[in-house]
Amino acid sequence: MNSTDAQAWEDYWERTRRAGVVPEIGARDPALRDYWLAFFTSCALADEGHTRLLDLGCGHGAVTALAESVARNNLRHFRITCLDISDAAVDLVKAQHPAVAAVCASADDIPLPDAFFDHVVSQFGIEYAPPAAADEAARVLRPGGSVAFLMHLKNGAIWDECRANRDALDGVRDSGLLPAFIRLVEESLALREGRGSRGAFEQADRDLAPCVKAMEAVLGEHGKAIGGGLVFRTYADIAHMYRKMNAFAPAEVIAWAEKVEAAMTAWRERMQSMLDAALDETALGAWRDRLTAGGLAMNEPARLALGEPVRDGAWILRGKKLSR
Structure with missing residues (x-):
């Protein structure tokens, strides 16, 4: 190895x-x-x-x-x-x-x-x-x-399961949802602190919408259980935080999103290694x-x-x- x-x-x-x-x-x-x-x-x-x-x-x-x-x-x-x-x-x-x-x-x-x-x-x-x-x-x-x-x-059977998980995680990555959500949170924080603009925040909000649609397409294709449920939990958590954005500390939300992104990347690598082995x-x-x-x-x-x-x-x- x-x-x-x-x-x-x-x-x-x-x-x-x-x-x-x-x-x-x-x-x-x-x-x-x-x-x-x-x-x-x-x-x-x-x-x-x-x-x-x-x-x-x-x-x-x-x-x-x-x-x-x-x-x-x-x-x-x-x-x-x-x-x-x-x-x-x-x-x-x-x-x-x-x-x-x-x-x-x-x-x-x-x-x-x-x-x-x-x-x-x-x-x-x-x-x-x-x-x-x-x-x-x-x-x-x-x-x-x-x-x-x-x-x-x-x-x-396991090979097919690994391939489906890899493809779903690729779909999450390609959706751009996590980076787009991080950008929205950053613009929200900047607006609160007087560093940003309403226009920049609204643009980040508009940019998030197609990413959400792409994530929903991944779930529609693969189901809520794909990725051990991590994909759906991430989608649901983002939806919850989006609705109540002012109730969450932006730094903690960004740290959470980066941690989830790293976990998905690591899991995707493991799925590929299983397929290769x-x-x-x-x-x-x-x-x-x-x-x-x-x-x-x-x-x-x-x-x-x-x-x-x-x-x-x-x-x-x-x-x-x-x-x-």
Whole structure:
């Protein structure tokens, strides 16, 4: 992963940590939960002693949380290590899962010993890393251990959801609503302080109107739920503040608008990164081949159905490391 990608993820998870909200795309689908509960239950029943588990590209620890719940329910102990390239994501994991070891590193350069883990897992994480992450996953896996990766499927259900969110956020940007609203607030403040003119304020008000129409067109095309509801909330908040502009401190309104604009930009970048990371059959085959070269016997790739109506949404890539 290059430094630009790494910084983009750090920015995303840092904003998430501050806001306390994770705008997931597809990640709360019950099929994902069912898949991991079944997988970790099989680990708990088959493994003896302490199971060592590595969660690659862990994000805020959604998969780790399911592993911990299975371990508790089956009276087993999982020694879990979470790895992510973002310090902010690692901080989130440490806060929410204090019993796990959390490591900030790239998946293609894992600072952990050979043959250390019984299982290496990833949910929509490892495919963001360079292909050498497959070599590293094989290296840290013990003989007889397994990998289980859920990876983004190009043109699948989550891919379509990401594309719709990206397009909606592009529409918000192209509408110019937030900059136009900031200008109107600035002209209102100038008028109040005797620095501006009524004409400049009225022109800013006229300039805002087509931006509002463009935003309404985005909502009409994509619906109020697009962008996790952020697009509609922004539209509704602007409408509220516009009607009662004199009741709000202009500096606070401008700071709010700039914060929302930055959040939308970051989310748009994440949507694009998801689209870019999604794998077709050829790209998935390349990951499978590298894991095979690392000494794993790989299952045939499968697809996990998600959503309502049900559609293929993710690749399932499974394998077991051969004994030497």
